[in-house]
Amino acid sequence: MNDDAIDAWLRVIRAPGLGSARIRQLLEHFGSITAVASASGSQLRAAGAPDAAIQWLAAPDRERLAADRAWLDAPDHHLLTCDSADFPALLQRAPRPAAALFVAGDPQWLWFAQIAIVGSRNPTDGGIANARDFSRALAKSGLVITSGLAEGIDAAAHRAALDAGHATVAVVATGPDLVYPARHRALADAIAAQGAIVSEYPPGTTPQRQHFPMRNRVIAGLALGTLVVEAAQRSGALITAREAAEAGREVFALPGSIHNPLARGCHRLIREGAALVESAPEIIEAMAPRAQELAAALRGRLDAARTPEAAPDSDWTAPTAADGEDADYRRLRAALGHDPVPIDVLAQRTGLTVETLSSMLILMELDGRVAASHGRYALTTRPEPRHAQHRAQAEDG
Amino acid sequence: MNDDAIDAWLRVIRAPGLGSARIRQLLEHFGSITAVASASGSQLRAAGAPDAAIQWLAAPDRERLAADRAWLDAPDHHLLTCDSADFPALLQRAPRPAAALFVAGDPQWLWFAQIAIVGSRNPTDGGIANARDFSRALAKSGLVITSGLAEGIDAAAHRAALDAGHATVAVVATGPDLVYPARHRALADAIAAQGAIVSEYPPGTTPQRQHFPMRNRVIAGLALGTLVVEAAQRSGALITAREAAEAGREVFALPGSIHNPLARGCHRLIREGAALVESAPEIIEAMAPRAQELAAALRGRLDAARTPEAAPDSDWTAPTAADGEDADYRRLRAALGHDPVPIDVLAQRTGLTVETLSSMLILMELDGRVAASHGRYALTTRPEPRHAQHRAQAEDG
Numbered sequence: 030m031n032d033d034a035i036d037a038w039l040r041v042i043r044a045p046g047l048g049s050a051r052i053r054q055l056l057e058h059f060g061s062i063t064a065v066a067s068a069s070g071s072q073l074r075a076a077g078a079p080d081a082a083i084q085w086l087a088a089p090d091r092e093r094l095a096a097d098r099a100w101l102d103a104p105d106h107h108l109l110t111c112d113s114a115d116f117p118a119l120l121q122r123a124p125r126p127a128a129a130l131f132v133a134g135d136p137q138w139l140w141f142a143q144i145a146i147v148g149s150r151n152p153t154d155g156g157i158a159n160a161r162d163f164s165r166a167l168a169k170s171g172l173v174i175t176s177g178l179a180e181g182i183d184a185a186a187h188r189a190a191l192d193a194g195h196a197t198v199a200v201v202a203t204g205p206d207l208v209y210p211a212r213h214r215a216l217a218d219a220i221a222a223q224g225a226i227v228s229e230y231p232p233g234t235t236p237q238r239q240h241f242p243m244r245n246r247v248i249a250g251l252a253l254g255t256l257v258v259e260a261a262q263r264s265g266a267l268i269t270a271r272e273a274a275e276a277g278r279e280v281f282a283l284p285g286s287i288h289n290p291l292a293r294g295c296h297r298l299i300r301e302g303a304a305l306v307e308s309a310p311e312i313i314e315a316m317a318p319r320a321q322e323l324a325a326a327l328r329g330r331l332d333a334a335r336t337p338e339a340a341p342d343s344d345w346t347a348p349t350a351a352d353g354e355d356a357d358y359r360r361l362r363a364a365l366g367h368d369p370v371p372i373d374v375l376a377q378r379t380g381l382t383v384e385t386l387s388s389m390l391i392l393m394e395l396d397g398r399v400a401a402s403h404g405r406y407a408l409t410t411r412p413e414p415r416h417a418q419h420r421a422q423a424e425d426g
Numbered sequence: 427m428n429d430d431a432i433d434a435w436l437r438v439i440r441a442p443g444l445g446s447a448r449i450r451q452l453l454e455h456f457g458s459i460t461a462v463a464s465a466s467g468s469q470l471r472a473a474g475a476p477d478a479a480i481q482w483l484a485a486p487d488r489e490r491l492a493a494d495r496a497w498l499d500a501p502d503h504h505l506l507t508c509d510s511a512d513f514p515a516l517l518q519r520a521p522r523p524a525a526a527l528f529v530a531g532d533p534q535w536l537w538f539a540q541i542a543i544v545g546s547r548n549p550t551d552g553g554i555a556n557a558r559d560f561s562r563a564l565a566k567s568g569l570v571i572t573s574g575l576a577e578g579i580d581a582a583a584h585r586a587a588l589d590a591g592h593a594t595v596a597v598v599a600t601g602p603d604l605v606y607p608a609r610h611r612a613l614a615d616a617i618a619a620q621g622a623i624v625s626e627y628p629p630g631t632t633p634q635r636q637h638f639p640m641r642n643r644v645i646a647g648l649a650l651g652t653l654v655v656e657a658a659q660r661s662g663a664l665i666t667a668r669e670a671a672e673a674g675r676e677v678f679a680l681p682g683s684i685h686n687p688l689a690r691g692c693h694r695l696i697r698e699g700a701a702l703v704e705s706a707p708e709i710i711e712a713m714a715p716r717a718q719e720l721a722a723a724l725r726g727r728l729d730a731a732r733t734p735e736a737a738p739d740s741d742w743t744a745p746t747a748a749d750g751e752d753a754d755y756r757r758l759r760a761a762l763g764h765d766p767v768p769i770d771v772l773a774q775r776t777g778l779t780v781e782t783l784s785s786m787l788i789l790m791e792l793d794g795r796v797a798a799s800h801g802r803y804a805l806t807t808r809p810e811p812r813h814a815q816h817r818a819q820a821e822d823g
Contacts, residue, residue: 091545159684284681287556287704296681296702307684411744 545579
């Protein structure tokens, strides 16, 4: 993205009264973000922009925009926008996706297969232990643990992933530079260093009540599935779970004693159709075909976005219809070895983009053909994939 | 049933190699139980009876049959046979029903709306407490608690119903005169006095491995629904629950901690479609429409069995098509008051059989129009029935 586009995005994101849905509408209407940012008042009014937004776009607070730009120019700070092929494809496919994400950390994790682990801010000790156990086991299986940086279940899930040496993604309801609750500052720093902090809101945004359900939608939209560990009858975790269900993702809930009020939310979800789970392998098994479907769909979408410039050092040429998908897989298998390799090396070796590789690797990981650890990939020694039938379907589709 | 028929039933029940299914086949083939018992060897062979049964029927152990008859002639001992209108209609409708039931106690309880409460023989303290709580609450709501007299959940469910002054039905895998486990002798006596002990097997039958799944089928077949409180992955309670599901009855399961091995069976049932329940009112609510459907179906069946002799003291005349079901309900409502009345008095007042009244009272009880306690019925003071819509459907059907 060029500087003008970045500045245009920052200006539009800051415009009062423009939420993600409205920004996406304007983007479609005007064709590009620079066209939105430089449209006249009457053009914007005709496109349905509210007055406050029109006034702001005509005369933005340049100091504030300079501060946003300064934040973005710092190391490991990123802006992923919905008009870019870098925008997480699963979130792009969600019913009410964000328009742009501020990221502190490595945005590659947003392209990995993620499982959201969410729950009560005041869990029982047993709930904390379960969150930690599931987070550790799922992270170990190659899934990225996504949660909301809240107290209780969220923090336990993030910490367990970090402690086990794996990446974790925290979607926050503040700007990416602020931490709520404040006592999670060290946790947030560790997540940014080892995973990613993600926010729909620009730097400096303080916690606001209405941002939390939006944050939950991003969590649900990023992840292949959502696990609710402990939750009261009315809680943010249930909102996340319902968003996940609406987005067609898997929802998992841990049952508990009928005398534990924090099992009620989980039981309610189970009655509504969530999968009752007792162990992490059940989640991995349930997600595998889903991941494969999505990976197949993603690959279709990504094939369009693939450009030769992504592999300047390779002898890559545009694939013909005849060698199609299998040729990509053959190339990737040839590029992988039993020594773990980072994804950018695979991109160089194969001439495929990081995004295409990510979706192919999701498939191979969940099939057991590839092991992922700390962002490096290796072929496993398994003689046969676990879900040969599912894979065959995905390869057909 | 006349003496000859009773003796014929006892002789057929004792015949080696004749299970309930085969007895029902022979009954259909020969038209009556006396015809089965007196059929020639070649007739029986042609009808598919095994040699051992044919030999026995030709030369039964008369001493043993006399002992069976003596047991049956003692007070409060009964034989309910599938060729009689007294045979519990819900069990009659089950996929693999018993051919006859030995009953010690009052067989009227088998015509009441029953909920089976089953579970582990080695439950946790929490499981015991849940069994007691649900049994007490469900018995108080007018349901008869049916279980298997086993240790653990079964015994806790029976005891809680008895302690609260309500009836309970124990279906046993031994003869009705034996108690397994033996230390439940006092419990069995209390159940016979306050409810009923039921067995498919003749007096003196000792516990045999293959009888327990059969016993579970009878429990599932008698009850409108089955609640599983705690159960291991492989257990008799799960067999009962699956029989209940196969018979089209409701199956309820209590969830528990993922760390409690005795919650596994319940979780498995929930995954298979059982209703996850946290409280007794949920069970009552879920069973109400089901009870109404069944009551409506039972009434249809019972109308056929209704005879004027059942009401010698009344001015009852056969209803015409014009006044039909509503006339019966009007008559029953007129016969009920706010002082509790036993069912035989209602039979005298209305001219309806006890069986017909039972099914009508199930409907009215579950609708909240009638309160039942210790076998006596009274109108409630509720101004409006709870499930007016369901009732209207049942009255249409």
